[in-house]
Amino acid sequence: MSENGPSANIKPIYGWVIVISVFFMSGLIINSQIQSGNFLSFLVVGGIIAMPFWIILTDSGATWLMNATSASSDSSSIHTTINNNVAQDKIVCSFCGWQNLTTNNYCMDCGEKIESD
Numbered sequence: 774m775s776e777n778g779p780s781a782n783i784k785p786i787y788g789w790v791i792v793i794s795v796f797f798m799s800g801l802i803i804n805s806q807i808q809s810g811n812f813l814s815f816l817v818v819g820g821i822i823a824m825p826f827w828i829i830l831t832d833s834g835a836t837w838l839m840n841a842t843s844a845s846s847d848s849s850s851i852h853t854t855i856n857n858n859v860a861q862d863k864i865v866c867s868f869c870g871w872q873n874l875t876t877n878n879y880c881m882d883c884g885e886k887i888e889s890d
């Protein structure tokens with residue numbers, strides 16, 4: 774629950790009521806306007822038209838948007854963190870690739886002596 778997001782002034786339930794209303798109304802309208810309208814067109818059109826309302830009016834939509842826009846930088850920072858942890862806490866066995874604790878003198882997997890620099 775964020776008090777600082779764009780939906781701060783709207784109770785979440787009202788945001789969802791609007792999103793679902795827009796979804797059903799746009800889906801019903803498009804199906805009444807096109808002859809090949811079916812359940813799929815109802816879902817697709819309703820989803821596309823309701824999506825901006827979902828992002829603007831609900832916390833989950835705002836959260837999704839933030840995750841989507843920062844996904845690339847997030848994943849690279851996660852990878853950097855993992856690599857740093859490996860470099861700091863583990864030593865990779867040069868024989869089998871097992872990640873041993875730096876305190877180990879012998880590989881936990883293959884038993885070879887670990888060459889540390």
Ligand SMILES: [Zn+2]
Nearest residue numbers: 866869880883
């Ligand atoms: Zn090994």
